[in-house]
Amino acid sequence: MSYEFHKESYNGHVIRIVQEECPESPRSWDTLGTIWWFTDQAYPRNNDRKIEGNSLDAVLSKAEPFLNAASRMSGFEYHQSDLPKDIEEAAINWVHQNYALLYLDVWSRGGRVSSRRTSSTPWDHSGIIFADRKTIESNFSGDDPWETKLERALVCLGAEIITLNQYYDGEVAGYIAETEDGDEIDSCWGFYPDEHGSWSYPISEAKHSIDWHIKHTTELDTQLCMNI
Numbered sequence: 001m002s003y004e005f006h007k008e009s010y011n012g013h014v015i016r017i018v019q020e021e022c023p024e025s026p027r028s029w030d031t032l033g034t035i036w037w038f039t040d041q042a043y044p045r046n047n048d049r050k051i052e053g054n055s056l057d058a059v060l061s062k063a064e065p066f067l068n069a070a071s072r073m074s075g076f077e078y079h080q081s082d083l084p085k086d087i088e089e090a091a092i093n094w095v096h097q098n099y100a101l102l103y104l105d106v107w108s109r110g111g112r113v114s115s116r117r118t119s120s121t122p123w124d125h126s127g128i129i130f131a132d133r134k135t136i137e138s139n140f141s142g143d144d145p146w147e148t149k150l151e152r153a154l155v156c157l158g159a160e161i162i163t164l165n166q167y168y169d170g171e172v173a174g175y176i177a178e179t180e181d182g183d184e185i186d187s188c189w190g191f192y193p194d195e196h197g198s199w200s201y202p203i204s205e206a207k208h209s210i211d212w213h214i215k216h217t218t219e220l221d222t223q224l225c226m227n228i
Helices: 055-061 064-074 085-098 133-139 146-168 200-227
Strands: 004-010 013-019 034-037 100-106 113-116 127-131 173-179 184-191
Touching: 004 200, 013 200, 055 085, 055 127, 064 085, 100 146, 113 146, 127 133, 127 146, 133 146, 173 200, 184 200
Parallel strands: none
Antiparallel strands: 004 013, 013 173, 034 127, 100 113, 100 127, 173 184
16 A cells, blocks of 8 residues: 555545655656666666766766877877876866766665765766766757856756655655545646655645636536526
8 A cells, every 4th residue: 555645634625645656767757867877786777777897987988089189199098997097087077077977876775876976986886877068058058158057967967866766765656636535536646745855746736626626516516506
């Protein structure tokens, strides 16, 4: 039986916020970020990928334009697995300037995911979530400078991880609007709590549904009485 997050009375009716048993994964949505996982602990879902290697390999794979240019200018032979330390650090900085990227770690209990913008050990993470410049520019149009768009994209990627954790924690729900006798008049699913953990939005939607039901039931009763 699904968990009931909230219950209240409203205009002679009852609103219940109930856990959704089989919600759609938020990773199946049209998200800004793409997730790459490097451990079996955080198995991929939908548009996520499980790839070989580690998070440093993945970050450096995004720096190939920089590394190729640096190789031509500095004369070193580019091998991703054996880069000079200063070139490796510069390549990582280049990626962070041209991609919105967060490092991801999976907690051993519960499968929750944490994210961070920078890392002193960029190779030792469960995964990354990222968006390239083209994707960011297409989603944040306008004349704002790149740095502003990049910051907005990073905030958006962080929000995607918050939503993912809510999904893992079973914090996806629907409202059920009922009469006081328990007869269901409406329901809707796929709601997540807001940033304060509140279910105010589905509660508001349930109230609108009840108001509509009362209004149209009253109009129908009036019409029936006029026809008698």
